[in-house]
Amino acid sequence: MLYEIFERVLSLEAAGRRIVKMNVGEPTEDIHPEILECMIKAIRSGKVRYTSSKGMVKLRREIAAVHGVNEDNIVITPGSKWGMYASIRVLLRDGGDVMVFAPFWPAYSLMVADMGKHLEIVDLSFSGSSWMLDFNKLAESLNRNIKLLILNSPNNPTSTMIKYDELKKLTEFLDEFNIVVVADEAYIDLSFIKVKSLMELTSRCVVVRSFSKLFSMTGLRIGYVVADREVANAIAKYNSATITCIPEFIQEAALKALELRDEIAKYMVKRYRVRAEIAYNILTEAGFKVAKPEAGFYIFPKVNVDSNNFSLKLLEDEGIAVVPGSSFGGFNDFIRISLTVDNKSLTESLRRLVRYYERFR
Ligand SMILES: Cc1ncc(COP(=O)(O)O)c(C=O)c1O
Structure with missing residues (x-):
């Protein structure tokens, strides 16, 4: 499903849709x-x-x-x-x-x-x-x-x-x-x-x-x-x-x-730690069960729905791309959210995701 979502994002973008890409596993920061x-x-x-x-x-x-x-x-x-x-x-x-x-x-x-x-x-x-x-x-x-x-x-x-x-x-x-x-x-x-x-x-x-x-x-x-x-x-x-x-x-x-490792690490860790805090707070306040990220740029909350279906619908209806947990060894009741969008977009998109999830259940 990881690659299926990726391809669907590309085709929606080609058709002129604006997609919040929280499905990708790469930082969006410019190279130093x-x-x-x-x-x-x-x-x-x-x-x-x-x-x-x-x-x-x-x-x-x-x-x-x-x-x-x-x-x-x-x-x-x-x-x-x-x-x-x-x-x-x-x-x-x-x-x-x-x-x-x-x-x-x-x-x-x-x-x-x-x-x-x-x-x-x-x-x-x-x-x-x-x-x-x-x-x-x-x-x-x-x-x-x-x-x-x-x-x-x-x-x-x-x-x-x-x-x-x-x-x-x-x-x-x-x-x-x-x-x-x-x-x-x-x-x-x-x-x-x-x-x-x-x-x-x-x-x-x-x-x-x-x-x-x-x-x-x-x-x-x-x-x-x-x-x-x-x-x-x-x-x-x-x-x-x-x-x-x-x-x-x-x-x-x-x-x-x-x-430049120390300088870049300081900058990146600070940035992603803040995003992890934002995501963790929004998701836990909304009642999701989730482990607090300790590194990197993902968060993996549990969802009480079929995450394949949820992720595809979330993409089509809200233009938000995440990856269903089934891609990571059969965790179909989880979704992976990449924290690779800026803080404002992250906050806004996660609030939309939460509202959509509540309607979807
Ligand atoms: C756990 C893990 N290992 C390795 C890689 C690959 O990284 P690289 O670009 O160095 O091949 C990734 C990329 O997503 C990853 O998530």
Whole structure:
């Protein structure tokens, strides 16, 4: 449904309708002018040739410093999506299936299906105000063929995080069963609360990060993987066999982005935290059960209606686009709202959504 809504928005816009696009998963902020300038300069100075499949050394060195590892542990990828795909592929070279906690970003099921693997889905429990790991369910779902867990914290679509104690217990549990974790940390730099990378808890993990979300660099397609040297090299081989390398001028832009990271993070976190507050207050005052976002730019309230039908009707009748929860692993009584519109439009659109929902029920 995520892609269906996306296409319907495009066709309504083509027909002249104004749509409030709270369905998209990308920030609408402009790319920082210094990043843009750096990239244009790089193009003008001829940085448009093939480069190393693993990524430019100076960029890998900067990233390695952020994570306290060696540059050999870093491989630059065309977006974190490719980083996730390549990591899973490399780690499952000798066979095995994948486990994921739901709700989850739908790309994972596409990736795992493409590799001909089974995706074991373990639902998180929703208390009405938080999402929690159920270790009994986890133990019941485990089988000997599961070799890898995809862990997305902060999560798309809930924008919540797995708490430190739970994470610690989880890593201990997984260690016992020799399960390696691929940690999708695409939203970690947009956290509203203090957070630790999974790397600080276990060495049995590969961490995947993105330049898309924090730096509004979605279309530039750049991310990276932090892994042991052997896995990083194997991913670089995939790069070599497919895309050859990430364009040099985009890697230059990423280097500049890292330089501006603190400044941009401060600005973006403040902006999205305010929007999360606005959305959370409107929705809870209207009686929705919802977890308070702790990062990123989504909110995932529970709706007591068929969310596929509701989302389609909301789009047609009110021109408001959201994504039904069924897109995230079968949560048909939830909707994902992206907080990627300005505060005024967010307030106004959510009030309209609430009124529409009350009539719709
Ligand atoms: C959880 C999650 N991981 C990864 C990505 C992909 O980001 P990138 O643009 O780096 O491929 C997204 C994008 O929506 C996402 O939601």
